[in-house]
Amino acid sequence: MVPRSFAVTRTRQDTRDTATLWLEAVDGAPLAFQPGQFTMLHAYGVGEVPVSISGDPADGGVLQHTIRDVGSVSHALATAESGARLGVRGPFGVGWEVGTARGHDVVIVAGGIGLAPLRPAVLEICADRAAYGEITLLYGARTPAERLFTDELSRWAAERGVAVHVTVDRGDESWRGQVGLVTGLVDRAVFRPALTTVLVCGPEVMMRHTAAAFLDRGVAPSDIRVSMERNMKCGIGLCGHCQLRELFICQDGPVLGYGLVASLLTQAEL
Amino acid sequence: MDVLAGRGYSVIGPVVKDGAIDYGPVSKVSDLPVDWGDEQAPGSYRLRRRDDGMLFGYANGAQSVKPVFFPASEVIWRGLRDDAGTVEPRREEHEVGPYAVLGVRSCDLHALGIHDTVLLGRRFADASYAVRRADAFVVAVSCSDPAGTCFCVSMGTGPRPMAGRGAPFDLAMTEILDAAGHRFLVEAASERGVEVLREVGGRIADDRDRADAASVAESAAGRMGRTMDTAGLKDLLYGSADSPMWDEVATRCLSCSNCTMVCPTCFCTDVQDITDLTGDSVQRERVWDSCFDSQHSYLHGGSVRRTTKARYRQWMTHKLASWIDQFGTSGCVGCGRCIAWCPAGIDITEQAAVLRKEALTHADDRRGAT
Amino acid sequence: MRTIAEELPDHPFFAGLGSDALALVAGCAVNVHARPGEYLFREGESADSFFVIHEGRVALEMRRPTGAAVLDTAEQGEVLGWSWLVPPYRWTFDGRAVEHVRAVRFDGGCLREKCAADPELGYALLQRIVRVMSSRLHSARVRLLDLYGAS
Numbered sequence: 022m023v024p025r026s027f028a029v030t031r032t033r034q035d036t037r038d039t040a041t042l043w044l045e046a047v048d049g050a051p052l053a054f055q056p057g058q059f060t061m062l063h064a065y066g067v068g069e070v071p072v073s074i075s076g077d078p079a080d081g082g083v084l085q086h087t088i089r090d091v092g093s094v095s096h097a098l099a100t101a102e103s104g105a106r107l108g109v110r111g112p113f114g115v116g117w118e119v120g121t122a123r124g125h126d127v128v129i130v131a132g133g134i135g136l137a138p139l140r141p142a143v144l145e146i147c148a149d150r151a152a153y154g155e156i157t158l159l160y161g162a163r164t165p166a167e168r169l170f171t172d173e174l175s176r177w178a179a180e181r182g183v184a185v186h187v188t189v190d191r192g193d194e195s196w197r198g199q200v201g202l203v204t205g206l207v208d209r210a211v212f213r214p215a216l217t218t219v220l221v222c223g224p225e226v227m228m229r230h231t232a233a234a235f236l237d238r239g240v241a242p243s244d245i246r247v248s249m250e251r252n253m254k255c256g257i258g259l260c261g262h263c264q265l266r267e268l269f270i271c272q273d274g275p276v277l278g279y280g281l282v283a284s285l286l287t288q289a290e291l
Numbered sequence: 292m293d294v295l296a297g298r299g300y301s302v303i304g305p306v307v308k309d310g311a312i313d314y315g316p317v318s319k320v321s322d323l324p325v326d327w328g329d330e331q332a333p334g335s336y337r338l339r340r341r342d343d344g345m346l347f348g349y350a351n352g353a354q355s356v357k358p359v360f361f362p363a364s365e366v367i368w369r370g371l372r373d374d375a376g377t378v379e380p381r382r383e384e385h386e387v388g389p390y391a392v393l394g395v396r397s398c399d400l401h402a403l404g405i406h407d408t409v410l411l412g413r414r415f416a417d418a419s420y421a422v423r424r425a426d427a428f429v430v431a432v433s434c435s436d437p438a439g440t441c442f443c444v445s446m447g448t449g450p451r452p453m454a455g456r457g458a459p460f461d462l463a464m465t466e467i468l469d470a471a472g473h474r475f476l477v478e479a480a481s482e483r484g485v486e487v488l489r490e491v492g493g494r495i496a497d498d499r500d501r502a503d504a505a506s507v508a509e510s511a512a513g514r515m516g517r518t519m520d521t522a523g524l525k526d527l528l529y530g531s532a533d534s535p536m537w538d539e540v541a542t543r544c545l546s547c548s549n550c551t552m553v554c555p556t557c558f559c560t561d562v563q564d565i566t567d568l569t570g571d572s573v574q575r576e577r578v579w580d581s582c583f584d585s586q587h588s589y590l591h592g593g594s595v596r597r598t599t600k601a602r603y604r605q606w607m608t609h610k611l612a613s614w615i616d617q618f619g620t621s622g623c624v625g626c627g628r629c630i631a632w633c634p635a636g637i638d639i640t641e642q643a644a645v646l647r648k649e650a651l652t653h654a655d656d657r658r659g660a661t
Numbered sequence: 662m663r664t665i666a667e668e669l670p671d672h673p674f675f676a677g678l679g680s681d682a683l684a685l686v687a688g689c690a691v692n693v694h695a696r697p698g699e700y701l702f703r704e705g706e707s708a709d710s711f712f713v714i715h716e717g718r719v720a721l722e723m724r725r726p727t728g729a730a731v732l733d734t735a736e737q738g739e740v741l742g743w744s745w746l747v748p749p750y751r752w753t754f755d756g757r758a759v760e761h762v763r764a765v766r767f768d769g770g771c772l773r774e775k776c777a778a779d780p781e782l783g784y785a786l787l788q789r790i791v792r793v794m795s796s797r798l799h800s801a802r803v804r805l806l807d808l809y810g811a812s
Contacts, residue, residue: 022415023368023382038811065370065378066570069562091591091811106377133809163809190804192720192731197697197759200720200734202800224808252589254562257415260580261559262587264605266529267613272414288532290601 022257024063024108027084029101035087036167039134040099041075044084044107051081052109056141057116057248057276061256062086063108064097071253071271072098073138074112078145084109087137087169113256114275117142117246122218126154128210130231132161132203132223136169138248139222147181157184157210161203161227164189165196184211203227207234214239221279222248229286232279242280249274249282266291292318292393294490300391300428303359305352310338312352314359317393324349331438331516331627334636344473347394347466350438351626355399355555356392360423361406363579367419367562372571380573385419391428397449398441398626400431401457402555408618409558419577428483429460435468435507439516440627442640446519448624451508454480462488465504476504517630519640520647521621527646528612532604536645541600543635548581550629550637551606556614556622559587582606607642665690665765672713674740674789682782689771695719695758701741708744708752709769717762722755729755733797743790745769 031043046052052060054074063069070092076085090099101107119127119142127146131139146153158177162168168187177183186206188199199206203223219235221228228247235245251263251270258272266285268274285291295302296318304317307324317323326341329349341348370380395403410417411424434443434450443449448456452463461484465476476496479485551557561580566573580587583602588595596602614622623639630638666687669675675683693712695701701719702710712719714737721733721741732754735741741764744752750769776783 022418023380026377026379063564065372065573066564066566068564108378108380161809163807167809190807190809192734194722194729194731196720196731197718198734199718199736200731202803205800226803226806227808230803250590251595252587254580255560258413259410259415259417259558260561261582262561262580264609264613266608267616269617290596290598291532291605 022110022255024061024069024110027107027109029103029105029107030083032101032103035169038090038099039087039167039169040090041085041087042098042101042107043076044086044109045082046084046109047106052084052112053081054078054084054112054141055116056119056145057138058112058114059138059256059275060084060086060109060111060113061253062088062098063110064094064101065106065108067097068094069108069110070094070098071113071256073248073275075137075140078141079148087134087140089134110256113271115273115277117220117248117276119145119220122146123149123152124154124216126156126212126217128157128159128212128217128219128235130159130203130207130219130221130223132227132231133163133167134169135222135224135227135248136160139220140170140173142220143177143183147177147183150181154213154216155184155211156182157186157212159203159206159210160185160187161206161223162187162189164191165193165198184209186210202230204230204234207231207238212240215241217244219245221245225250225286232283236279242283243278245279246276247279247282248276292320294487295391295393295428298487300389301387302391302393303356304393305347305349307338311336312338312349313354314352314356314392320346323347323394328436329438331440331631332636333440333630333638334633336631343468345435345466345468347432347464348436350434350436350441351396351399351628353553353628353632355402355626355628356395357399357402357406357555359390359392360403360427361410361417361420361558362423365419365577367575367577369572369574372573378573380575382418383574385422387423389426389428390423391430393430393432395429395431395452395460396434396626397431397452397457398443398446398624399555400429400452400460401446401448401624402626403429404456404458405556405618405620405622405624406558407458408620409556428487429458429462431460431463433463433465433504433508434511435466437511437514437516438627438631440630441515441625442517442519442627443625444512444515445517445521445640446621446623446625450511460484465507467500467503467507469503471503474500476500516627517638517640519623519625519643524621524643525612525615527643527650528608531646531650532608534646534649536642536649537600537604539645540603540637540642541598543637544599544603545635546583546585546599546602547634548583549632549634551581551583552579553628553632554610555624555626555628556610557581582609607639610639611643665692668715669713669765672715673738674713674793678785682785685775685779685782686767686772686786689767689775690765691768693762693764693766695762695764697758697760699758701756701758701762701764702752703755704752706752708742708750710742711745711767711769711772712741712756713765713767714739714741715763715765717764718759719762719764720757720759722757724755733800734759740790740793743794745772746787746790 026047027044075087178185254260263270306315366383368380370378431452610622722729
C-alpha cells in the first residue's frame with residue numbers, strides 16, 4: 022500500500038513531549054474516519070508508525086493527530102513544521118462504535134496520551150448530546166503540566182453536560198485537583214451499570230484495573246471497550262506483527278470488547 | 292515445459308541446487324531432479340541417488356513454491372525527493388510472470404491455497420502477491436516417496452492433489468514406475484489444463500491407469516513418517532498456555548527462525564524503509580520476518596514475547612490453533628520441513644503429543660483415576 | 662447543627678460501627694476548619710491527629726528545594742493520618758488544605774487509650790485503617806510504575 026501525501030497546515034505543542042498536527046491531503050480528498058481508528062503515519066526518510074486519529078469525525082477535510090515523542094519516527098512527526106509533507110495510510114481498524122451507546126450512560130476513562138484516541142468519541146457524543154444519558158470523563162495524567170486539551174475539558178464540562186474529573190499521579194503546589202489513580206475517580210461517575218458503555222484507553226495496566234473497577238460495579242464485560250496496542254508494521258492485517266493470539270489488533274481492533282481480551286491479558290508474554 | 296513456455300509462461304520447477312531440491316527455471320527434463328530422492332529426519336536433510344529414472348522421486352525441498360509468489364524481499368514503493376523537497380511515493384511495478392509452476396506437492400498446494408486466503412481473501416489484499424499469482428499455471432504432482440518427516444495424511448492435505456482441496460490447479464500428475472513401464476497419469480482440472488494436455492499429447496487414461504495412479508498415492512499414504520492427532524487441537528493448545536512443555540522445548544529451541552523460513556504457510560513480513568545518505572531517495576521493502584525474532588513483538592521499550600519459550604509457544608499455537616479461528620483451517624499442511632530443517636531437531640508432532648498426554652493425565656487426575 | 666457523633670455515621674469510614682462505639686470515639690474529636698492554603702499539619706511535627714474529612718480536599722505534600730510535590734490527596738468521604746498509631750508518632754508529610762476543609766480531628770493519644778481499654782473497638786478501628794492504608798499503598802505502587810512516563 023502506497024501512502025497518500027498530506028501537508029502539515031498547523032501544529033500545536035501540547036506538552037513538553039506531545040504535539041498536535043493538522044494535516045490536509047495534497048490531492049484535496051477528505052479522509053473520513055470513525056472515532057478510535059488510526060492511520061499509519063510516515064515521515065519520509067525516517068519511518069512509519071501507527072497513530073490514533075485525535076480529530077473531529079465531523080470534519081473530514083482536516084486530519085488531526087496528537088503525537089507523543091518517544092522514538093525516532095515519533096520525534097520526526099511531533100517536531101514536523103507547517104508545510105512538511107507526511108505520508109498517510111488509512112484509516113484502519115475497528116473504532117469505539119459510539120453510536121451503539123445511544124440511550125446509554127457513557128463513562129470515558131483516559132490515561133495519559135490515551136485521551137487522544139478518545140477525543141473523537143467525546144466530540145461525536147457532544148455533537149448529538151441529547152441522544153445519550155449521563156456522560157462522564159475520567160482522566161488521569163502524569164502531572165498537571167502533562168494534561169492534554171485542558172481548554173476543551175473545561176468547555177465540555179461547562180457547555181456539553183460532560184462530567185469531567187481529572188487526577189494526576191503527582192501534583193505541584195499550584196495543583197488544586199485530585200492526586201491518585203484514575204480508578205480512584207470511578208466512584209464519582211454517575212451511571213446505571215446495566216445501561217452503561219465504558220470506553221477505556223491508556224496503558225494496559227491502567228485499562229485492566231479500570232475494567233476491573235467497572236466489572237465490580239456491575240457493568241458487563243461486553244459493555245467495556247478497551248483500545249489495545251501491539252507492534253504494527255503494515256496496519257492492514259498482512260504482516261502478522263500485531264497478533265494477540267487469534268486477534269489482529271489492526272483489524273479486529275484496536276478497540277475490543279473487554280470480554281474478548283480479559284483472559285488474554287492475564288497471560289504473560291502472549 | 293515446451294508447451295507452457297510456448298504459451299508465454301516462465302516455467303519454474305524443482306532442481307537440485309546446493310545439495311537440496313529447490314525451485315528454479317526449468318526448460319528440459321534433465322533440469323529436473325532425475326534419479327534424486329531424499330532422506331529427512333529431525334534436523335537432517337540429505338539427497339540420495341536413485342537408479343530408476345524417477346523424475347519426482349523425492350518428498351520435498353527446503354522451500355515450497357512460496358518464494359515464487361511471495362519473495363523473501365520485494366520493493367513495494369519508491370520515492371524521489373523533487374526540487375521542491377517533497378517525496379512522492381510511487382508503487383513499484385513488477386514485470387514478472389505469468390508463472391507456470393511444475394511439480395507442486397499436495398501439501399504445498401494446500402499451503403498455496405492458505406496463502407490465497409491470507410493474502411488475497413481478506414479485507415486488504417497483498418498487491419504484490421496478487422500480481423505474481425495472477426494467471427499462474429499450476430502443475431501439481433502426487434507424492435510417491437514420502438519422507439520420514441511427512442504427515443500430510445494427518446493434516447488432510449495429501450499425498451495426492453485433489454480438485455477443490457487446496458489451491459486450484461490446472462494439471463495434476465502421478466508418476467508411475469512399475470513393470471508396465473515409466474509413465475505419468477495427468478489429470479486436467481481446468482479448461483486451459485485441458486488445452487495444454489491436448490497439445491502435449493498422450494494416450495487417454497483407462498481404468499487400469501487410474502488404478503495404478505491410485506495405488507501410488509495409497510502406498511505413499513501408508514508410509515507417512517509421522518502422525519499428528521488433530522482432534523480438539525485448537526482447544527488443547529489454547530488451554531496449554533502454562534504447560535511445562537514450553538519451558539522444556541525452550542531449552543532446545545535456538546529461536547533461529549529456520550522453521551518459519553521453510554514453512555510454506557508462514558506469512559509474517561517486516562517493512563523496511565531504506566534511504567540513501569542524503570534522504571533524497573526512499574524505498575519501502577517488504578521482507579520475510581519471523582515471530583521468533585526478538586523484536587517481532589516490540590512495544591514501548593521492550594518486547595511482549597521476550598523469551599524463547601514465549602516465542603515458540605506463539606509459533607506453535609498460531610500454526611495449529613489461532614490459525615483456525617483466523618482463517619478457517621489449520622496453518623500446518625504436514626510437509627515436515629520445520630522438523631527436518633530445525634538444527635535442534637524439534638518435532639512439532641512430538642510437541643503436540645506431549646501436550647495431549649499432559650491433558651489426558653490431568654483429566655485422569657481430576658477423575659481420581661488410580 | 663448536628664453534633665460530631667450525629668454526623669459521623671454519614672461518613673463511609675464509620676459505616677457499620679455501632680452508636681456506642683461512635684459515641685466513645687466522638688469523645689476524642691473536635692471540629693476543625695481550614696482555609697485554602699492553610700496547613701493542617703507539617704512534616705516532622707508530632708502526629709497526634711486523625712482527620713475525618715467531611716468537605717473539601719487536603720493535599721499531602723513533600724517539600725523540595727524546587728517546590729513542593731503533591732503525592733496524594735484526601736477528599737470528602739476519606740480519612741487522613743495513621744502516624745498516630747506508629748511510633749514515634751510524627752507526620753511524614755505536610756498536609757495543606759487545597760479547598761476549604763471542614764473536618765473532624767481526633768486526638769491520637771485519646772484514641773490510643775480508648776482502643777487499649779476496649780480491644781473490640783480497637784480492632785474495629787484498625788480494620789478500617791488497614792483498608793485505607795492498603796488502598797493508598799496500592800495506589801502508590803501503581804504510580805511507581807510511571808505508566809504515563811516515557812518508556
